[in-house]
Amino acid sequence: MIRLLKLEYLKNLNYRPFKIFSGLYFVVLIVLLFIGLVDFDILGMKINLKEQGMYNFPGVWNFTTYIVGLLKIFLGCIIVFSICQEFSNRMFKQNIIDGLSREEFVFSKLLTILAFTAFSTLLVFVIAFMLGKSYSVTQEGDLVTKEIYFIFNYFLKLFSFFSFLMFLSILFRKSIFVFLGFFMFWFVEKILIGIETFRVQQNITELEKAKVLSTTTFYTDYLPLESMSNLIPNPLIRTNMAQLLGMQFKFEYPWYSVIACIVWSTIFILGSYWILKKKDW
Amino acid sequence: MEKILEVKNLTKKFKHIAVNNISFDVEKGNVYGLLGPNGSGKSTTFGMLLSTINPTSGSWKWFGKEGTDTHTLKKIGAIIEQPNFYPYLSAEKNLEIVATIKEIPYSRIDEVLEVVNLLTRKKDAFKTYSLGMKQRLSIASALLADPEVLILDEPTNGLDPEGIIQIRDIINSIAKSGTTIIVASHLLDEIEKICSHVIVLKQGNAIYSGSVDAMSNTKGFFELKADNISELVSVLGSFGIFSSVKEQDNLIIAQISSDISASELNKKVFEKGISLSHLQKKKESLESQFLELVKQSNS
Numbered sequence: 001m002i003r004l005l006k007l008e009y010l011k012n013l014n015y016r017p018f019k020i021f022s023g024l025y026f027v028v029l030i031v032l033l034f035i036g037l038v039d040f041d042i043l044g045m046k047i048n049l050k051e052q053g054m055y056n057f058p059g060v061w062n063f064t065t066y067i068v069g070l071l072k073i074f075l076g077c078i079i080v081f082s083i084c085q086e087f088s089n090r091m092f093k094q095n096i097i098d099g100l101s102r103e104e105f106v107f108s109k110l111l112t113i114l115a116f117t118a119f120s121t122l123l124v125f126v127i128a129f130m131l132g133k134s135y136s137v138t139q140e141g142d143l144v145t146k147e148i149y150f151i152f153n154y155f156l157k158l159f160s161f162f163s164f165l166m167f168l169s170i171l172f173r174k175s176i177f178v179f180l181g182f183f184m185f186w187f188v189e190k191i192l193i194g195i196e197t198f199r200v201q202q203n204i205t206e207l208e209k210a211k212v213l214s215t216t217t218f219y220t221d222y223l224p225l226e227s228m229s230n231l232i233p234n235p236l237i238r239t240n241m242a243q244l245l246g247m248q249f250k251f252e253y254p255w256y257s258v259i260a261c262i263v264w265s266t267i268f269i270l271g272s273y274w275i276l277k278k279k280d281w
Numbered sequence: 282m283e284k285i286l287e288v289k290n291l292t293k294k295f296k297h298i299a300v301n302n303i304s305f306d307v308e309k310g311n312v313y314g315l316l317g318p319n320g321s322g323k324s325t326t327f328g329m330l331l332s333t334i335n336p337t338s339g340s341w342k343w344f345g346k347e348g349t350d351t352h353t354l355k356k357i358g359a360i361i362e363q364p365n366f367y368p369y370l371s372a373e374k375n376l377e378i379v380a381t382i383k384e385i386p387y388s389r390i391d392e393v394l395e396v397v398n399l400l401t402r403k404k405d406a407f408k409t410y411s412l413g414m415k416q417r418l419s420i421a422s423a424l425l426a427d428p429e430v431l432i433l434d435e436p437t438n439g440l441d442p443e444g445i446i447q448i449r450d451i452i453n454s455i456a457k458s459g460t461t462i463i464v465a466s467h468l469l470d471e472i473e474k475i476c477s478h479v480i481v482l483k484q485g486n487a488i489y490s491g492s493v494d495a496m497s498n499t500k501g502f503f504e505l506k507a508d509n510i511s512e513l514v515s516v517l518g519s520f521g522i523f524s525s526v527k528e529q530d531n532l533i534i535a536q537i538s539s540d541i542s543a544s545e546l547n548k549k550v551f552e553k554g555i556s557l558s559h560l561q562k563k564k565e566s567l568e569s570q571f572l573e574l575v576k577q578s579n580s
Binding site for chain 1 (some may be wrong): 295328331332333334335351352354355357359361363365366367368369370375379381382383384417422552
């Protein structure tokens with residue numbers, strides 16, 4: 001494992017664009033965490049996320065992980081480029097000939113993904129905790145740790161997202177096709193969700209609708225991108241403003257999405273290996 | 282003789298048959314040439330033996346062990362098609378990656394760079410190298426683990442004459458050290474200069490496998506010249522030791538059927554009252570033997 005880490009270190013960290021963009025990612029990530037301290041001027045309305053309760057325990061875990069979760073595509077691009085260049089430079093083939101096994105290749109890429117994911121998670125955890133300690137209106141022990149599971153969900157969300165991108169990178173081997181493929185996948189998922197929602201709502205009255213929608217199990221909830229996104233709900237309705245408007249924040253721990261993400265990650269990792277094994281290089 | 286590689290009935294089908302049921306053995310310490318025109322299945326064969334291509338059927342043993350595992354690959358030095366390195370990394374960093382994969386100490390890196398005369402450029406990025414330097418770097422990379430077998434696929438492809446000579450010298454000195462070498466090429470004189478054994482491929486079929494000397498059963502031929510050519514032809518015909526005597530470009534070509542040395546022939550001809558202005562005993566070139574083989578396999 002040390003050997004594979006060293007290999008990834010040699011391949012990536014000697015590559016200047018990789019170093020620069022990874023550094024930028026972490027800078028932007030840290031800056032985004034402090035976004036609540038800035039006043040925004042939207043259509044003449046002054047909005048300050050801190051005053052909307054962004055840094056209040058336990059909501060701080062939800063707010064911070066949701067906001068930095070939007071950044072994952074940035075890191076995703078770096079990972080996609082790093083994997084695709086192995087194929088465009090014919091280095092995967094050369095690595096195999098030099099004596100690297102296909103398992104080791106997939107595992108080494110997973111190690112890079114894990115390193116990025118773990119470091120992002122650690123940063124978010126430490127900084128969110130500090131911000132909560134400094135600005136939260138409540139400091140009760142119970143509330144501080146109540147929703148700390150969002151940190152784990154953030155880790156899982158990033159990990160499964162990057163596993164998905166790794167799979168697409170190995171499948172398409174050219175970054176432009178990976179992005180097109182990703183976009184198509186996302187599009188198809190949204191269409192399927194639309195179709196299922198439409199079918200569930202057929203032949204029911206307006207009154208029943210709310211109840212049916214909240215009790216029906218949506219199969220499309222288990223699609224990869226949807227289950228990743230279900231791990232961390234949009235915290236918009238937790239803002240003080242939304243609460244004033246009478247919106248209720250209801251959230252149950254998304255066990256099914258957690259399991260779906262773990263299953264999908266496993267499929268993506270095994271799928272990557274399978275493609276490397278089956279294809280002639 | 283210890284067998285390094287035994288290939289049995291190896292076949293690969295893409296949409297067409299790329300390699301058709303070929304078998305051959307590679308013995309330790311010899312230099313083997315894999316000979317054949319472009320598209321005859323040389324690279325596909327290497328690909329299968331190096332585990333990058335899945336075979337359709339057939340089997341092989343490296344060092345007596347079935348198939349190709351990573352442990353075996355670490356003992357093989359291979360150069361395929363074109364030099365493959367991370368373009369943005371220096372030669373040194375690229376070789377560090379290879380050394381990490383092969384689990385060998387970095388101290389070997391300077392040694393192999395010295396062998397291929399690239400030590401002074403080791404800090405420069407691979408993409409700044411000329412084609413000849415790139416090819417030499419891939420030889421350095423192949424030598425890194427002190428391999429028992431060296432596989433070279435078209436090692437002089439696209440090089441200028443000087444580059445070809447450099448590569449050939451390196452290969453020759455490696456061969457002298459006792460390393461087994463398998464080299465694929467469509468350049469016949471290249472194979473002829475360095476190989477002791479050949480495997481001839483044609484459209485995926487192995488049409489010959491054995492030593493270069495045994496490739497054709499002719500004993501060679503004489504080139505002769507004298508002032509009176511027609512007299513010489515009739516004298517040579519009367520000896521009964523030539524299968525054919527032909528005139529070609531002012532030279533007489535006499536195919537040998539029962540062996541005779543040049544000095545003996547010279548003596549015999551002189552006794553008949555003819556003095557030769559030119560006499561040379563020659564072996565068929567690999568090229569003519571190869572063409573002969575291809576012709577035979579066609580019929």
